Amino acid sequence: MQILSRSILAVVFFAVIILSQSAEAEESDDFNSLDLYFYGDLDNGDGNISTLRPTTDIDTQSDCPQDSNRLSWPGQNRQWEDVGSWLTKMQTPGEVASGDYTFTIWANSTQGTVEDVQFRITIYIGEADGVMETSQSKTVTDSSEAATRFDINFDISNASFDSNNYITIDLEYSGGDPGVNPLTGGSSTEQIVILTSSVEHSAGIGNLTINHYKASFPEISVQESSERVFVKTQVQSAFGSSDINSNDWTLGVYGLSSGNQGLTADFNMKSIDNDTHEVSFYWYYNQDLAISDTYHFFIQITDIQGNTWEVESNEDLYLVIHGYEIDNYIGIGDIQINNQTGISKIRAGNSFTVDITVSAQGDPLISYNPIPVSVVWVSGTNEIVLYETAVFAKPGASATISYRHTFEENGEYLIKVIIDRNNVVVESNKEGNAEDNNVAEYLLIVDEPEKEDILQSIIDNITGGGTTSMLLLISVTSIILAIIFINRNKTVTDFEWEEDDEF
Structure with missing residues (x-):
């Protein structure tokens, strides 16, 4: 019997696994350069860090402590005091590439002049120790029409962060006016302020090379009647939903053998829940004239600064397209427990090895034949999947797989090994909706654990x-x-x- 339909053989062997297991998020391997911007009046508490560029012409001013305008007396040493902190809670794991970076801030005087002004930062990434660096010295005066720019170069080495870790920048200030006896000289009245959050004074860190995107693929399912695959993705950035360009989405498809042929899926719909973007697609494999191969999906994300990031699904999609007869089969003798066939005995708490041999027969022209294999424990009316995988065998060949398992309780266990448990493969040896050579079973007797001497x-x-x-x-x-x-x-x-x- 010839099998001529393309669509009926397009199958996802792991559909059950994808739908029944919680989807683990995959992380992007891409590093890109980002500009980070500081927002918030530090007089009112901590500020925040964002990838959004400032769009306003109005500066945010934060006061520097006047007690630090002068050197100490009589020692004439610098006096450092806190201005405040900017921080952001990271929503994904990630890394900051090792390298030299630059922190930039502007300062102005709203009253008087302070000589030899310096700023000092301490940067914390994740749970690592802080990196402390100091700016050059500059005089800041209220007679200047332009704000004074301060750059601080700092070095990052092997910095990483987890979800819910923080990136924090602590800022300190010190003026260089000569110290005087407070009893005779009084207190300093000069006021230095820092400027942030405006187009002209966009304080922050430039060109930070970082990796911080993740995505999950909670649903990949075949819709045979429409000859398409439905893919749902969930995307997160460490800097929140505002970091993502929600109007630019691409789902790519590539084959492990055929490579990346530029295949893409059609956009379906999008939504947002808290800081997670959910986007779905349809891939019409017949329209793309896809060949028999093992396919992977990857989501391409664009951030608000124009960088692109890719995250790949670790699930395999097996597309089988041919017009030939195929029959995959397994028998009782194809299952061995600890190298033995038939009824086997083990002890509770001891692991055992199951070796399974799967064979194929049919037209020798078939070169791509993935075979889904499920190991199922039958407990009453319930079937509990212990193990699932896929093997490859051309007609006339066999493939063997092994796995280990442990039963903690004694008793009799009926185990079935099933080929194509979901009946997604069209085979020549079909009887209704089942096959007579796709199931083999064995009885495993588990004795009580042996008392140890x-x-x-x-x-x-x-x-x-x-x-x-x-x-x-x-x-x-x-x-x-x-x-x-x-x-x-x-x-x-x-x-x-x-x-x-x-x-």
Whole structure:
């Protein structure tokens, strides 16, 4: 019988796994350069860090402490005091590439002049120790029409962060006016302010090379009647939803054998929940004339600064397109438990190995034949999937897979090995909706765990090891013999003393 339909053979063998398991988010491998911007009046508390460029002409001013305008008296040393902090809570894991970066801020005077002004920053990324650097010295005066720019170069080495970690920048200020006796010279009245959050004074960190995107693929399913694959993705940025360009989405498709042929899926719809973007697509494989291959999807994301990021799904989609007969099969003798066929016995708590051989027969012209294999424990009316995978076998060939499992409770376990559990592969040996050679089962008898002889276990463990172990064995044996000797001599001994006239 010839199989001529393309669409009916387009299958996702792992559909059940994808839909039944919680989708683990994949992280992007891409690094791009970002500009980070500081917002918020530090007089009112911590500011925040964003990838959004300032759009206003109005500066945000934060006061620097006047007590630090002057050097100390009489020592004439710098006095550092906190201006405030900017921080952001990261929403994904990521890394900052090692390198030299620049922190930029502007300062102005609203009253008077302060000489030799300096700023000092301490940058914390994740749970790593802070990096501290100091700016050059500049005089800031209220007679200047333009704000004074301060740049601080700092070095980052192997910095990473997890979800819910912070990136924090602490800012300190110190003026260089000569210190005077406070009893005679009074307090400084000059006021230095820092400027942020405007187009002209966009304080922040430039060209920070960072990796900080992740995406999950919670649903990949075949819709055979429409000859398409439905893909739902969820995307997050460490800097929140505002970092993502929500109008630019691409879902790419590539084959492991055929490579990236520029195939893309059609956009379906999008939504946002808190800081997670949810986007769905349809891939029409027949319209793209896709060939038989193992396919992966990847989502391409564009951020608000024009960078692109890719995150790839780790799920395999097997597309089978051919017009030939195929029959995949398995028999009782194709299953071995610890290298034995038939009814097997093991003990509870001990792992065992299952070797499964799957074979194929059919037209030798078939070069791509993925076979889905499920190992199922039948417990009453329930079927519990213990293991699922896919193997490849051309007609006339076989493939063997192995896996290990442990049952903690004793009893009898009926195990089935099923080829194509979801009946997605069209085969020549079909009877209705089932196949007579796609299921093999075995009975596993699990006995109670064997009671362990502690002394023998110690000896067995020690004798497996070399000179050191043998010395330890001698020591253990000596201790045991000493205990036996002591126990044997726990009898009361009466001593008779003879009288000696000399005493």
